[in-house]
Amino acid sequence: MLxxxxxxxxxxxYFLVSS
Incomplete structure (x- = not known):
């Protein structure tokens, strides 16, 4: 699903930026 x-x-x- 899109x-x-x-x-x-x-x-x-978001996880990468948050790390």
């Missing part, structure tokens, strides 16, 4: 993919990408990007 929303699920976007959610994963955003979460991953």
């Amino acid at each position: 929303i699920a993919t976007v959610h994963i990408v955003v979460g991953k990007a």
Whole structure:
């Protein structure tokens, strides 16, 4: 699902920036 993919990408990007 598109929303699920976007959610994963955003979460991953946020995790990388947060680290």
